[in-house]
Amino acid sequence: MPDLKQSSPLGVYIDHLNKGQLAYQVCTDDGSAVFYPRVISPRTGSTKLEWRVSKGLGTVYSTTAVYAAKGEPPYNVALVDMDEGFRLMSRVEDIDPLAVKIGMRVRFRAHPGNEKEPPYPVFTPAEGA
Amino acid sequence: MSTLKRGSIAVVGAAESELGQAAPHTSPLDLMAQATHRALDDCGLKLADVDGLFVAASQVRFGPMSLAEYLRLKPKYFDGTLIGGSSFMSHLAHAHAALEAGLCEVALIAYGSTQRSVSRAAASPREYHYYESPYKPLMPISAYAMAAARHMHQYGTTREQLAEVAVAARKWALMNPVAWEKEPLTIEQVLKARMVSYPFTVRDCCLVVDGGGALILTTAARAKTLRKKPVYVLGTGEALSHATISNMPDLTVTAAAESGPKAFKMAGLKPSDVKMLSLYDAFTITPVLFLEDLGFCKKGEGGRFVSGGAIAPGGKLPVNTSGGGLSYCHPGMYGLLVMIEAVRQVRGECGKRQVKDCEIALAHGNGGVLSSQCTVLFGAPSTV
Numbered sequence: 001m002p003d004l005k006q007s008s009p010l011g012v013y014i015d016h017l018n019k020g021q022l023a024y025q026v027c028t029d030d031g032s033a034v035f036y037p038r039v040i041s042p043r044t045g046s047t048k049l050e051w052r053v054s055k056g057l058g059t060v061y062s063t064t065a066v067y068a069a070k071g072e073p074p075y076n077v078a079l080v081d082m083d084e085g086f087r088l089m090s091r092v093e094d095i096d097p098l099a100v101k102i103g104m105r106v107r108f109r110a111h112p113g114n115e116k117e118p119p120y121p122v123f124t125p126a127e128g129a
Numbered sequence: 130m131s132t133l134k135r136g137s138i139a140v141v142g143a144a145e146s147e148l149g150q151a152a153p154h155t156s157p158l159d160l161m162a163q164a165t166h167r168a169l170d171d172c173g174l175k176l177a178d179v180d181g182l183f184v185a186a187s188q189v190r191f192g193p194m195s196l197a198e199y200l201r202l203k204p205k206y207f208d209g210t211l212i213g214g215s216s217f218m219s220h221l222a223h224a225h226a227a228l229e230a231g232l233c234e235v236a237l238i239a240y241g242s243t244q245r246s247v248s249r250a251a252a253s254p255r256e257y258h259y260y261e262s263p264y265k266p267l268m269p270i271s272a273y274a275m276a277a278a279r280h281m282h283q284y285g286t287t288r289e290q291l292a293e294v295a296v297a298a299r300k301w302a303l304m305n306p307v308a309w310e311k312e313p314l315t316i317e318q319v320l321k322a323r324m325v326s327y328p329f330t331v332r333d334c335c336l337v338v339d340g341g342g343a344l345i346l347t348t349a350a351r352a353k354t355l356r357k358k359p360v361y362v363l364g365t366g367e368a369l370s371h372a373t374i375s376n377m378p379d380l381t382v383t384a385a386a387e388s389g390p391k392a393f394k395m396a397g398l399k400p401s402d403v404k405m406l407s408l409y410d411a412f413t414i415t416p417v418l419f420l421e422d423l424g425f426c427k428k429g430e431g432g433r434f435v436s437g438g439a440i441a442p443g444g445k446l447p448v449n450t451s452g453g454g455l456s457y458c459h460p461g462m463y464g465l466l467v468m469i470e471a472v473r474q475v476r477g478e479c480g481k482r483q484v485k486d487c488e489i490a491l492a493h494g495n496g497g498v499l500s501s502q503c504t505v506l507f508g509a510p511s512t513v
Contacts, residue, residue, distance in 0.1 A: 064275050064279050067325055068265065070323075077264045077266045087376075088375055098327065107469075
């Protein structure tokens with residue numbers, strides 16, 4: 001369990017993203033992938049959480065194209081199931097948001113952070129991966 | 130295991146506040162107070178009789194405290210459970226326990242919102258969530274849109290079938306004098322309306338209006354002495370499954386699959402006993418999911434189930450006879466109004482839209498992003 005005066009789950013996660021890595025946790029008591037990162041393992045309550053780095057490949061579980069403002073082009077919001085067994089919300093880039101399909105294979109990349117916002121994971125199509 | 134008894138408590142008073150567009154500077158508490166006055170008048174009880182207070186509202190952070198101050202109540206029992214639109218079904222379940230345990234004798238459940246007047250963003254500010262907020266989903270719409278997309282992918286549900294839900298709601302609304310929408314609606318109009326979050330157009334989404342409501346509940350013994358025929362609480366079920374859509378295990382299965390069976394078990398009833406359903410329709414996908422999860426059709430069949438006007442006036446199963454959140458009223462946390470319509474149907478007060486012999490009605494609340502699910506079964510005196 002982290003010393004919350006020294007480091008936090010989100011802090012460690014962001015450190016990984018700054019290195020271009022998508023990190024997640026595994027509960028070594030039952031072997032399950034844990035995401036978002038936590039202080040203790042959900043269900044088991046165990047403190048035995050280990051950090052791992054994802055291989056970065058996943059599959060679109062669901063998707064929507066968001067029309068936030070009239071006249072502006074839509075953008076994608078998706079839920080991605082990672083091959084390691086965890087799901088996260090993200091965005092599939094480099095493709096028409098309406099062309100993002102459920103079941104599509106996608107690859108992680110880190111969207112760089114700035115002064116206002118930390119980095120966050122996004123995805124690109126990864127056909128055949 | 131449930132220690133609560135079917136029929137031990139009843140709804141005796143039910144009322145809406147003014148709905149739609151409130152006057153400038155109207156507060157959510159003004160709407161709660163107006164609905165409370167009307168609900169007390171409905172049953173013949175006085176404000177001083179209220180000794181249990183249940184309040185939830187997105188604009189009033191400490192609901193029980195604020196309404197108790199406004200009404201100068203000193204409740205013996207109070208509860209401010211806040212789990213979104215289903216909060217009030219949860220309040221009713223908790224009132225059931227409190228009334229049975231003798232912790233209070235007359236319970237008031239109240240809600241008010243001025244989200245049309247002050248804007249949805251001001252009425253329900255979103256918490257920043259690192260794992261979702263950077264992607265700018267339109268919440269809660271995009272969450273429900275992704276549930277709909279998944280249902281379409283997995284079960285072949287179509288946008289036309291979803292539009293059927295909005296069209297049915299509109300047909301019912303045209304028979305409800307206090308409904309917001311006054312014009313007919315077609316499937317084509319739903320499909321061609323402005324896209325908001327695919328596959329939803331603005332017509333797949335609930336209204337954004339002002340409004341409030343109140344319910345008065347008491348013990349079965351006291352209910353029999355009051356103005357109107359009691360509407361008995363036959364069963365309740367509450368369930369939580371997640372808070373954020375990225376943590377919902379399966380976007381096509383809601384926790385209504387847990388709350389429904391709990392309520393039916395307590396009531397000793399099955400879906401085929403239900404004459405009318407009041408299902409929280411924040412978006413066209415939600416009645417489809419709840420019809421499946423509550424056992425009115427098989428998983429995946431919801432889209433086909435609602436087709437051909439099946440839940441519209443004259444269809445095989447009356448759903449959302451008020452016109453629902455899609456066409457009657459949706460002030461943000463709509464669950465209290467969901468129950469008011471079910472209560473009125475059991476009483477036989479619904480005029481042109483009255484369901485014949487409506488002895489048993491089901492009211493189902495949804496909160497957050499399909500996150501909290503609470504089911505209530507109401508019955509006429511003949512059912513206890």
